[in-house]
Amino acid sequence: MRMQSGSTEAGSREDLIAGGVRELARRTRFPVAFGGLIHDGEVDITTIVGNRTRHLDGLQVRPERGLGGRAMIELRPRMTNDYRSSQQITHDYDVFVLGEGLRTLLALPIVVEGRPRGVLYAGAWEQSPIGDVTTAPAMSVVQRIATELRIRDEVERRLHEAAPPPVVASPQREDLRESFAELRSIAAELTDESLRERIAAVERRLMGVAEPAQALDAEPAAHLSPRELDVLACAAVGSTNAQIATQLGLREGTVKAYLRSAMSKLDASSRHSAVVRARRAGLLP
Known part of the structure; x- marks a missing residue:
């Protein structure tokens, strides 16, 4: 061989x-x-x-x-x-x-x-x-x-493009958030653990660039499961429940359940509020 x-x-x-x-x-x-x-x-x-x-x-x-x-x-x-x-x-x-x-x-x-x-x-x-x-x-x-x-x-394309700029302006921040959500979606499909770890490392870099001081100093207010974070990351860039279900290979009802759970853990009354609280806690860029 x-x-x-x-x-x-x-x-x-x-x-x-x-x-x-x-x-x-x-x-x-x-x-x-x-x-x-x-x-x-x-x-x-x-x-x-x-x-x-x-x-x-x-x-x-x-x-x-x-x-x-x-x-x-x-x-x-x-x-x-x-x-x-x-x-x-x-x-x-x-x-x-x-x-x-x-x-x-x-x-x-x-x-x-x-x-x-x-x-x-x-x-x-x-x-x-x-x-x-x-x-x-x-x-x-x-x-x-x-x-x-x-x-x-x-994954390789995203990893290659993921070298973040030293200062993130507003348009760049939105691109960064979309990249973060896409990386979460891609990682959810992978079976190769080494690639999943590489993606997780890139996600941490993106988090540090999005909110440098906050990401380093803030203590997360809640612990979200990987799937809850996947769903919330997609919701953060405006995806509907149906779109999130397609991106992550889930049922729409399952997406709603993950969103409700994340909102409860973050003490949020809406998905928008949950996204804001997750960003303040350093869970999302």
Whole structure:
């Protein structure tokens, strides 16, 4: 198994692919599965499971080339149950695929915001039928990976843009508050604890810039749960209950319940009052 060297974040993306490859093999019951993400214009196959030989080691796939390249260009799964004789693909990678002895091959592109980001494969040494029973669970695997990559991309963009200015004027303050609310929403979707911790660190920086003296000196008047703070942060930038529910993946009734709880803890009679009190307490920027 070849792993991409570099940052922790690159490593965590490779971990995501490794989990996806194992899940693909389990859900499709194909004996062999492998895949990777695009780096420098080519897909580096970083995870291989179930292989009998080492022929798939070092495989790098270019868009347009081979079954996986065609899947990435067409942004849809491509499959063959007789790889050797297929006339629909280039055979650039025969030494890898046929070296492993694979006859049936399914290639699934990982598509984020309309762009291919990688590809997963499921294969078998014998001729096997590939139909909806196989492709539906296989697509759910790559769609889950694509969603996680999209979230991570957004987190990275926010972290990159989150270097706060030394003095926050009124228009900048509103932008800062919106960024804080969006970061809370993004963090609520993440399963990667290291990314959640990085977002929390950025939130603390934003808090310190929004109210430098107050954030350092004030003692919070109430303790809000993470979800109560998520909901209140969205309400603070004018989102309706329905919009908050969509942003955080909650039911609208659940949003109302969190708001009522936060208002009670802050001794506030309205959401506006709750936001004001939370800001004075250093809980919101």
